[in-house]
Amino acid sequence: xxxxxxxxxxxxxxxxxxxxxxxxxxxxxxxxxxxxxxxxxxxxxxxxxxxxxxxxxxxxxxxxxxxxxxxxxxxxxxxxxxxxxxxxxxxxxxxxxxxxxxxxxxxxxxxxxxxxxxxxxxxxxxxxxxxxxxxxxxxxxxxxxxxxxxxxxxxxxxxxxxxxxxxxxxxxxxxxxxxxxxxxxxxxxxxxxxxxxxxxxxxxxxxxxxxxxxxxxxxxxxxxxxxxxxxxxxxxxxxxxxxxxxxxxxxxxxxxxxxxxxxxxxxxxxxxxxxxxxxxxxxxxxxxxxxxxxxxxxxxxxxxxxxxxxxxxxxxxxxxxxxxxxxxxxxxxx
Amino acid sequence: xxxxxxxxxxxxxxxxxxxxxxxxxxxxxxxxxxxxxxxxxxxxxxxxxxxxxxxxxxxxxxxxxxxxxxxxxxxxxxxxxxxxxxxxxxxxxxxxxxxxxxxxxxxxxxxxxxxxxxxxxxxxxxxxxxxxxxxxxxxxxxxxxxxxxxxxxxxxxxxxxxxxxxxxxxxxxxxxxxxxxxxxxxxxxxxxxxxxxxxxxxxxxxxxxxxxxxxxxxxxxxxxxxxxxxxxxxxxxxxxxxxxxxxxxxxxxxxxxxxxxxxxxxxxxxxxxxxxxxxxxxxxxxxxxxxxxxxxxxxxxxxxxxxxxxxxxxxxxxxxxxxxxxxxxxxxxx
Numbered sequence: 001x002x003x004x005x006x007x008x009x010x011x012x013x014x015x016x017x018x019x020x021x022x023x024x025x026x027x028x029x030x031x032x033x034x035x036x037x038x039x040x041x042x043x044x045x046x047x048x049x050x051x052x053x054x055x056x057x058x059x060x061x062x063x064x065x066x067x068x069x070x071x072x073x074x075x076x077x078x079x080x081x082x083x084x085x086x087x088x089x090x091x092x093x094x095x096x097x098x099x100x101x102x103x104x105x106x107x108x109x110x111x112x113x114x115x116x117x118x119x120x121x122x123x124x125x126x127x128x129x130x131x132x133x134x135x136x137x138x139x140x141x142x143x144x145x146x147x148x149x150x151x152x153x154x155x156x157x158x159x160x161x162x163x164x165x166x167x168x169x170x171x172x173x174x175x176x177x178x179x180x181x182x183x184x185x186x187x188x189x190x191x192x193x194x195x196x197x198x199x200x201x202x203x204x205x206x207x208x209x210x211x212x213x214x215x216x217x218x219x220x221x222x223x224x225x226x227x228x229x230x231x232x233x234x235x236x237x238x239x240x241x242x243x244x245x246x247x248x249x250x251x252x253x254x255x256x257x258x259x260x261x262x263x264x265x266x267x268x269x270x271x272x273x274x275x276x277x278x279x280x281x282x283x284x285x286x287x288x289x290x291x292x293x294x295x296x297x298x299x300x301x302x303x304x305x306x307x308x309x310x311x312x313x314x315x316x317x318x319x320x321x322x323x324x325x326x327x328x329x330x331x332x333x334x
Numbered sequence: 335x336x337x338x339x340x341x342x343x344x345x346x347x348x349x350x351x352x353x354x355x356x357x358x359x360x361x362x363x364x365x366x367x368x369x370x371x372x373x374x375x376x377x378x379x380x381x382x383x384x385x386x387x388x389x390x391x392x393x394x395x396x397x398x399x400x401x402x403x404x405x406x407x408x409x410x411x412x413x414x415x416x417x418x419x420x421x422x423x424x425x426x427x428x429x430x431x432x433x434x435x436x437x438x439x440x441x442x443x444x445x446x447x448x449x450x451x452x453x454x455x456x457x458x459x460x461x462x463x464x465x466x467x468x469x470x471x472x473x474x475x476x477x478x479x480x481x482x483x484x485x486x487x488x489x490x491x492x493x494x495x496x497x498x499x500x501x502x503x504x505x506x507x508x509x510x511x512x513x514x515x516x517x518x519x520x521x522x523x524x525x526x527x528x529x530x531x532x533x534x535x536x537x538x539x540x541x542x543x544x545x546x547x548x549x550x551x552x553x554x555x556x557x558x559x560x561x562x563x564x565x566x567x568x569x570x571x572x573x574x575x576x577x578x579x580x581x582x583x584x585x586x587x588x589x590x591x592x593x594x595x596x597x598x599x600x601x602x603x604x605x606x607x608x609x610x611x612x613x614x615x616x617x618x619x620x621x622x623x624x625x626x627x628x629x630x631x632x633x634x635x636x637x638x639x640x641x642x643x644x645x646x647x648x649x650x651x652x653x654x655x656x657x658x659x660x661x662x663x664x665x666x667x668x
Contacts, residue, residue: 012603014606267636279356299602304636
């Protein structure tokens with residue numbers, strides 16, 4: 001395992017310390033917590049607060065989306081492990097601006113359990129919460145069983161829509177409704193070429209042949225839908241985009257945002273080669289591309305692979321997608 | 335070699351096609367060229383234009399810095415190969431807004447030859463050019479031989495300062511002077527843990543033991559200053575930061591921007607762990623950190639490693655570093 005770390009036990013805490021040292025004017029810890037960050041100016045009075053969270057090892061997910069016009073706070077756990085309910089609760093108290101708190105995270109058992117427990121604690125303190133859960137991964141369950149689908153990179157759209165809606169002064173119910181709409185309109189499919197290594201485990205999360213790829217594999221190495229020889233970029237784009245299009249289904253005349261996400265060790269040039277073909281397929285299908293995102297938005301440390309997400313837009317969602325936002329991590333301060 | 339590509343010959347052209355498809359309102363090709371991009375609104379009348387270029391395979395370097403308040407145009411070659419002088423010249427004609435063109439790129443023989451030839455062609459067309467060359471890599475030659483030093487990730491500061499100064503309406507000489515000041519104030523040192531593979535070559539650029547690292551290795555795998563066992567993040571930060579500080583030298587009371595750059599396959603959490611220690615070392619040395627950058631700014635495809643850059647700021651440089659800029663690639667449109 002080749003990583004630039006000090007010890008496997010300290011990875012998460014030292015990463016967080018580094019991030020807080022890097023962006024002191026923008027981010028701070030919630031009082032009494034170790035593994036949370038929140039906006040320096042939170043709580044924002046009269047605004048619905050939004051919290052996300054999940055396992056570490058997916059940067060910019062989850063911490064990197066803490067920002068203005070995005071999320072008010074984020075709680076993380078160990079690498080690929082859920083944050084604690086107690087820390088989520090304390091973060092909830094810290095960011096609550098009097099208008100309720102939306103919990104927005106991916107569909108994983110441990111995360112659901114801990115966010116639900118935090119919601120119960122918040123209720124006892126008279127803090128209203130609502131929950132929206134990302135379920136964009138079409139490879140993880142059939143269309144009829146959406147509640148079983150995992151949340152992956154497509155949660156980007158839910159973050160952006162939720163953040164913009166909350167910033168507009170909307171109520172908790174309105175923010176939840178728009179967030180749910182973004183989630184319902186988003187579909188993702190991934191491909192993995194090589195595994196990553198959880199520091200505390202020390203061995204790769206799965207093994208795969210030097211000439212193989214696995215379509216539909218999850219970002220923690222969950223089993224995909226098809227393992228086979230590594231295909232060309234165009235073939236991979238075709239397989240994944242077709243599955244994504246058929247699932248919603250996206251139709252001629254639709255307008256979509258496209259996200260080509262790198263899992264960590266995939267060079268940006270490969271992501272643009274994928275986007276090239278995806279945009280051709282969409283063009284042929286009469287689907288118009290609006291504001292694509294090409295880069296690393298949800299990673300699995302040094303895993304090699306990519307995912308393709310489509311989010312169907314309407315006038316409301318477009319306006320919210322275009323709303324200004326700022327995260328010190330994502331905007332990289334250029 | 336596991337890459338998401340169609341063929342080794344098409345990597346650069348298809349990557350460019352993908353990028354132009356992704357950002358059509360922002361970027362276009364210079365007329366008569368295949369491997370350039372320029373701002374959609376260029377030439378900008380009455381503004382000094384800035385052009386960079388170099389080999390492909392380093393995204394966001396070089397293409398990604400084409401943007402408002404940054405660079406007007408970029409020419410690239412094959413992976414790790416210089417752009418052609420003819421394309422640089424055509425790009426020069428296309429972006430020239432009547433106030434001259436600054437060529438700003440890293441210190442590599444092929445790039446110098448081709449940019450110099452383009453400058454001669456431009457002179458024949460009465461287009462004034464000036465040149466500034468990035469030489470931030472302290473590992474590549476001793477302090478007395480700065481003209482031999484390679485340019486690596488620290489060129490980010492030269493781009494930002496040059497772009498902001500040009501946007502302010504300055505003359506070609508003024509833009510060059512400020513760019514040279516940014517270059518003179520910037521020092522970088524890198525470490526490599528694993529190699530990358532040039533698509534057309536098909537085998538890794540170098541070999542290194544499973545438990546080894548090489549301090550000072552260049553971004554194309556050029557020999558470094560010290561190969562040894564992989565050390566801890568804090569030890570790596572200490573070695574590299576000390577070398578960088580001593581080289582300028584940076585002194586107590588100085589204010590610096592810090593860039594922790596990932597080479598491609600290094601997880602963002604490792605970069606923040608490095609930043610944590612670098613910021614402690616600077617604190618102890620009485621050097622104040624202003625606006626750090628932590629992320630991937632100059633990569634070598636799937637190479638694992640990182641670099642640490644410091645740029646000494648003064649009042650002018652701080653103002654220019656804070657000036658607004660926008661690149662569709664870098665800002666990722668959040």
